[in-house]
Amino acid sequence: MLSQFIGHASGKVRNTVERGAVKKFAEAIGDPHPLFIDEEAGKKSRYGQNIAPPTFPRVFDYGTIPGLKLPPKGLIHGEQSYHYERPLLIGEEIECYAQVKDYYEKQGSQGKMSFLVINRFGNDLDGKLIFKVEQVIIITEAVRREMTV
């Protein structure tokens, strides 16, 4: 049903790794480590700067993939993975976008389950990859039926 979106991507969106957002995020995951939130600790670290926790890219704007509409409710988050070339530095500007990597269906005991695999990317301003996120979303048959218009 969503297979026609495989390979489709959003336009690139410029994001900043914001100090306040990182602090709020680090506190929300119970990890307010000085390396994330204390400017002095960041300067003294090997990074010369504060860094963001690895799951922080949840907060960035990745744009929208034209035509891909997912229901706001009823989706199950199945898997999540992050790949980093290096940690994200506070204050740096990055370009983010999303792309549909795969879509497939499987017959399960609860009916047909659909799996949507979305990649999200963060590049530096020279276009060099910093991180790549992969998310597997499970769409149950009941939700999928509502999506079919």
Add this chain to the structure above:
Amino acid sequence: MNRTLAQIETGESLPEITLEPVTRLDLIKYAGASGDYNPIHTIDEEAKKAGLPGIIAHGMWTMGNLAKLFTPYYEDGFIEDYSVRFKGMVFLGDTITLKAVLLEKSENKLYFQVLAVNQHEQEVVKGKVVFSLYH
């Protein structure tokens, strides 16, 4: 002072962390910090409408917490790969314990299995971390 990660041997674990029981405020804070306002994580009636017995934690809240096992070691290296599967739901009042065990090491990489379990020893998040060491 923590010993450096490079000294850890295969089969050894990082110090475990047991979180305080999950509260609604934890999830409201995560919703605000992450921008994930799906109401099944914060509003009882919405969770019930979705067929759940009560609100559940964002999977990403648990995944975010789990990564803190590695935070003391960022002078030694960084998390190059972190992948998990969400295996079970986390409810209000659940007590989550975070674990990491070293499966394998090479010259500059450490391969960990990471795990979050609830108070019944059920796995809620399970995955892997590849920690890349600086030289």
